[in-house]
Amino acid sequence: MLFVAGWSLATYGGYVSPIFLASPTRMIEEGWLLLTRFGFMHDIGMTIWRVVGGFVLAAIVAVPLGIAMGAWKTVEAFFEPFVSFARYLPASAFIPLLILWAGIGEAQKLLVIFIGSVFQIILMVAVTVGQTRRDLVEAAYTLGSSDASVVWRVLLPASAPQIAETLRLVLGWAWTYVIVAELIGSSSGIGHMIVDSQALLNTGQIIFGIIVIGLIGLVSDFLFKAANRRLFPWSLA
Amino acid sequence: MSTAAVNIAGVERIFPAQAGGSPVTALTPIDIHVKENDFVTILGPSGCGKSTLLRIVAGLDEPTNGLVEIRGDVVVGPGADRGMVFQSYTLFPWLTVERNIEFGLREKGMPAGERRDIVRDYIAKIGLTGFENHYPKQLSGGMQQRVAIARALANDPAILLLDEPFGALDHQTRGLMQELLLNIWEADRKTVLFVTHDIEEAIFLGSRCLVMSARPGRIKADISIPLPHPRHYRMKAEPGFLDLKVRLTDEIREEAMKVA
Numbered sequence: 001m002l003f004v005a006g007w008s009l010a011t012y013g014g015y016v017s018p019i020f021l022a023s024p025t026r027m028i029e030e031g032w033l034l035l036t037r038f039g040f041m042h043d044i045g046m047t048i049w050r051v052v053g054g055f056v057l058a059a060i061v062a063v064p065l066g067i068a069m070g071a072w073k074t075v076e077a078f079f080e081p082f083v084s085f086a087r088y089l090p091a092s093a094f095i096p097l098l099i100l101w102a103g104i105g106e107a108q109k110l111l112v113i114f115i116g117s118v119f120q121i122i123l124m125v126a127v128t129v130g131q132t133r134r135d136l137v138e139a140a141y142t143l144g145s146s147d148a149s150v151v152w153r154v155l156l157p158a159s160a161p162q163i164a165e166t167l168r169l170v171l172g173w174a175w176t177y178v179i180v181a182e183l184i185g186s187s188s189g190i191g192h193m194i195v196d197s198q199a200l201l202n203t204g205q206i207i208f209g210i211i212v213i214g215l216i217g218l219v220s221d222f223l224f225k226a227a228n229r230r231l232f233p234w235s236l237a
Numbered sequence: 238m239s240t241a242a243v244n245i246a247g248v249e250r251i252f253p254a255q256a257g258g259s260p261v262t263a264l265t266p267i268d269i270h271v272k273e274n275d276f277v278t279i280l281g282p283s284g285c286g287k288s289t290l291l292r293i294v295a296g297l298d299e300p301t302n303g304l305v306e307i308r309g310d311v312v313v314g315p316g317a318d319r320g321m322v323f324q325s326y327t328l329f330p331w332l333t334v335e336r337n338i339e340f341g342l343r344e345k346g347m348p349a350g351e352r353r354d355i356v357r358d359y360i361a362k363i364g365l366t367g368f369e370n371h372y373p374k375q376l377s378g379g380m381q382q383r384v385a386i387a388r389a390l391a392n393d394p395a396i397l398l399l400d401e402p403f404g405a406l407d408h409q410t411r412g413l414m415q416e417l418l419l420n421i422w423e424a425d426r427k428t429v430l431f432v433t434h435d436i437e438e439a440i441f442l443g444s445r446c447l448v449m450s451a452r453p454g455r456i457k458a459d460i461s462i463p464l465p466h467p468r469h470y471r472m473k474a475e476p477g478f479l480d481l482k483v484r485l486t487d488e489i490r491e492e493a494m495k496v497a
Contacts, residue, residue: 133327135323138297138315138323138327139329140340141296141297141314141316142297142315142316142319142321142389142398143317143341143344143389143392144316144317144341144345144392145344154329157329157331157332158329158331234372235330235331
């Protein structure tokens with residue numbers, strides 16, 4: 001509320017030139033125009049598709065690998081040095097390279113998200129699984145579990161809520177990667193619209209785009225939390 | 238000599254030196270034979286290596302020298318023939334009471350119908366009928382340990398190992414738990430190794446009590462407890478019980494003084 005009040009004061013009061021910062025009503029008008037006349041829904045759809053696509057691919061690769069690393073020291077020793085290094089590579093710095101490799105099509109966008117997410121998920125899942133309570137694992141062994149069944153019946157369920165939490169966090173980061181990817185070399189998506197609007201000095205549209213991103217992030221976060229509550233009722237305090 | 242339920246032969250455990258320190262001898266060579274259907278309590282001051290000994294029998298730790306045999310088979314790792322109840326609460330928090338108890342039965346691939354009968358039977362034995370679908374954190378500490386005992390027994394192990402299972406419970410609850418465990422044991426007389434530092438508990442539950450010395454641990458005394466079954470909690474105030482208590486208190490006090 002305070003944020004909107006400050007914004008209104010600055011714009012309606014004439015303290016800031018409309019060229020640099022559109023007023024809230026102007027922003028809503030521009031937003032309506034975007035949605036009804038310029039096919040902004042399509043842009044939003046493209047962006048969501050890219051985030052979800054790249055993120056799901058990353059999760060499919062990273063979660064099993066992270067679990068294997070957390071469960072077996074040898075697997076961890078093999079992958080850990082590379083993954084730890086790769087984690088610090090900024091995904092956005094790969095964009096020029098990925099454009100050379102994959103062009104400016106969808107594959108490039110998905111790859112940016114994938115690179116930005118996959119190493120984070122691997123490491124966080126590996127740490128989670130590695131921290132599974134030792135006494136629960138021992139209890140399972142005394143009940144006749146084999147190594148494989150300890151992974152399936154103890155490590156996996158014990159880590160599941162924390163893994164879901166990791167995915168929720170990384171999905172949030174994936175949103176920043178997708179916008180960066182769309183700012184450079186793209187013909188659709190929310191990021192692309194923002195760049196176009198910048199060329200036209202239409203700050204109302206830019207702000208509307210940013211707010212839409214925030215809202216989508218909020219909704220996905222909410223959905224994730226609700227799903228976690230349903231899936232893991234035992235882990236709640 | 239006939240095959241013992243548990244044969245501990247020359248078991249010694251030396252923990253390798255930590256950075257800068259010297260190796261720690263937790264157990265000096267120990268020999269114990271446990272007969273089938275015996276309830277053996279292992280009593281010792283804290284840090285005497287009694288839990289280490291139990292973990293070696295369970296296969297969760299390896300002896301530096303010596304070996305453990307269960308019904309003639311040498312222990313090489315943990316297995317379903319030795320059920321274990323830990324001092325910490327080790328129920329699987331993502332499984333309900335029912336699912337926890339049937340964990341080992343599923344591991345064996347037992348059909349659902351048979352599992353259900355066994356689980357229902359044990360839930361009744363531990364007095365938790367109505368709590369089948371509760372999660373562990375919805376239960377009190379005493380209830381959780383009852384489920385842990387049921388989980389270990391449902392697997393029908395050759396021997397039940399208990400590592401201070403009631404150590405974290407308050408005095409009253411602990412007394413009730415002892416009676417419950419004794420009732421279960423009196424009904425099916427499964428071989429039990431029970432580690433504790435509580436003298437009264439060691440006498441009340443056991444048919445034989447082994448007293449361990451302070452570190453490095455060794456068996457200092459092997460005392461038979463000839464009190465008749467079924468035992469009643471009032472027995473704790475009777476002369477026979479008190480005589481044993483005095484004797485064990487002397488034994489254990491001597492050891493506790495060494496480390497205090």
